[in-house]
Amino acid sequence: MGSVLHPVGERPAAVYWLRRALVLLVPLALIVGLVWLFLPKGPAPLAAAPPTRPASPSAPITTPAQTAAQTPTASASTPSTPVAPTACAAESLSASLAGYGTVKAGGTQPFKLTLTSQADADCLFDAEVGTVELAVSSGADRIWTTDHCAKLLPGKTLTLSKGKPVELGIDWPVKRSAKGCKTTKDVLGAGTYVATATYRNVTLARKVMSVTAK
Numbered sequence: 001m002g003s004v005l006h007p008v009g010e011r012p013a014a015v016y017w018l019r020r021a022l023v024l025l026v027p028l029a030l031i032v033g034l035v036w037l038f039l040p041k042g043p044a045p046l047a048a049a050p051p052t053r054p055a056s057p058s059a060p061i062t063t064p065a066q067t068a069a070q071t072p073t074a075s076a077s078t079p080s081t082p083v084a085p086t087a088c089a090a091e092s093l094s095a096s097l098a099g100y101g102t103v104k105a106g107g108t109q110p111f112k113l114t115l116t117s118q119a120d121a122d123c124l125f126d127a128e129v130g131t132v133e134l135a136v137s138s139g140a141d142r143i144w145t146t147d148h149c150a151k152l153l154p155g156k157t158l159t160l161s162k163g164k165p166v167e168l169g170i171d172w173p174v175k176r177s178a179k180g181c182k183t184t185k186d187v188l189g190a191g192t193y194v195a196t197a198t199y200r201n202v203t204l205a206r207k208v209m210s211v212t213a214k
Helices: 013-038 064-070
Strands: 093-098 102-104 109-117 123-127 132-138 141-145 156-160 166-172 191-199 202-212
Touching: 093 191, 109 123, 109 156, 109 191, 109 202, 123 132, 132 166
Parallel strands: 093 202, 102 202
Antiparallel strands: 093 109, 109 166, 123 156, 132 141, 132 191, 191 202
16 A cells, blocks of 8 residues: 555556556556547538529510400400380370360261370380271261271281381271271261270270261
C-alpha cells in the first residue's frame, strides 16, 4: 500500500506519477474513441432546393354556363311556326244586331249583324247554316229563320281578329218562312217581333221591332 502512494525508486516521484497517469489515460482514451465511433451520427444537412421559376399566367377557365351564354341557340335564330286559327268561342264574341225599328208586313228588314272577337288570337267564324242562325219570332211563334234557306247566309268561314268588327247583312222579307227558301202567303199581323242571332246555340244579340199592316 505504501509503494502505491509513495513510489520508491531511483527517479523522482513525479516521473512515477506521470507513468501511472499515462497508464490510466491511454485505456480511457481508447474507450472514448470507441464510444464516439459507434455513436449514431446526426442527419446529414439537406441540399438546398433549386430556385423555382415564377408560375406563368394560366389561361382563363371557361365554365359551362359561360359557354352556353356565348353560344347562340338554334331556337333563338329559328322563327317559330305560326299557330293556325281555331274556331271562335261564342264567349269570346261581342255582337250587335241592327235594323229598322218599324217595318211593314211584306216589306224588307235589312238586318246588320256585327261581330267582334275579344280573343287574343285570330279565330274562325263559320257563317253557314247549322252554326249561325237568325230567327224572328212573335212570342212563342217562330215566324222566320235562316235555317230554312242557306243562301241567306254568307256560307263561308270568316277570320276574326281581336277588336276588328265584321259585318254580315241578312234581309228578312217580313213574311213567314218555309223550308226550301220559301215563304208562305200568311199575312203577318201588326205587333212586336224579336229577331235573335245565335252562334253554336248561344245567343249573340237581339233586335226588338214593330211590324205594321200594309
